Amino acid sequence: MRIALSCLAFAAALTACTTTPPAPALSPGVDWVANSPGWAEEAEAVYAEAGAYVEAVAAAREPKSWAVILDVDETVLNNVEYQVRLETTGDTYTPESWHAWTAEKSAPPVPGVIDFVEKVNALGGHVALVTNRADSEQLWTEENLSDVGLTRHDDFRVLLTRARPYGPSDKTARFALVPSMLAVQGYPGVEVVAFVGDNEGDKPEDLSGAEFFCIDQGAMYGEPCAAVPGPGR
Numbered sequence: 355m356r357i358a359l360s361c362l363a364f365a366a367a368l369t370a371c372t373t374t375p376p377a378p379a380l381s382p383g384v385d386w387v388a389n390s391p392g393w394a395e396e397a398e399a400v401y402a403e404a405g406a407y408v409e410a411v412a413a414a415r416e417p418k419s420w421a422v423i424l425d426v427d428e429t430v431l432n433n434v435e436y437q438v439r440l441e442t443t444g445d446t447y448t449p450e451s452w453h454a455w456t457a458e459k460s461a462p463p464v465p466g467v468i469d470f471v472e473k474v475n476a477l478g479g480h481v482a483l484v485t486n487r488a489d490s491e492q493l494w495t496e497e498n499l500s501d502v503g504l505t506r507h508d509d510f511r512v513l514l515t516r517a518r519p520y521g522p523s524d525k526t527a528r529f530a531l532v533p534s535m536l537a538v539q540g541y542p543g544v545e546v547v548a549f550v551g552d553n554e555g556d557k558p559e560d561l562s563g564a565e566f567f568c569i570d571q572g573a574m575y576g577e578p579c580a581a582v583p584g585p586g587r
């Protein structure tokens with residue numbers, strides 16, 4: 355009996371010794387996007403505003419004569435899980451770990467985007483996606499998009515990634531290409547009326563009358579259009 359009790363005491367001590375230490379605290383922006391309902395509410399509000407804008411656009415234009423261009427990461431797909439993993443393990447971004455994350459195809463949609471895309475299509479607009487994900491990640495991206503309910507033809511007509519290694523991160527040339535791509539698909543003379551993104555580079559320098567709608571990504575990546583980590587702009 356004494357041996358059995360000793361074993362129990364030893365086992366209890368061992369359990370105490372091997373308790374997993376608490377995960378490191380997340381940075382404010384990542385914590386906000388990952389854990390605060392405020393982030394989702396803000397994203398939905400931006401998409402609602404963009405939806406009201408395209409309703410006004412559609413009322414004044416012919417069907418199929420206008421388009422919106424959306425960025426993908428932190429605009430259509432929410433990759434905060436990738437960032438949480440990095441901060442939990444103490445790692446930092448690498449192209450390799452990002453590539454592996456995109457291969458998982460498990461990013462959920464940013465709140466509000468599904469309804470917005472549906473609205474654009476229902477109102478007679480086109481949706482184009484211009485992203486700096488690598489061309490080698492395009493198929494996984496398209497499958498991830500399909501898994502969350504956004505499919506080519508039904509929901510978007512153009513998906514332009516960034517060709518590596520020489521394709522520039524600057525999206526200006528790809529933005530300009532979108533009307534031509536729609537023209538060869540049978541929709542000539544399309545005008546881009548809005549851009550949606552989370553970075554300053556998700557819109558052209560000259561908007562030429564188009565509107566830009568900014569999704570707050572918690573200041574996690576790049577040159578965010580909402581530059582304050584967490585709520586607020």
Ligand SMILES: [Mg+2]
Nearest residue numbers: 425427428552
């Ligand atoms: Mg982005």
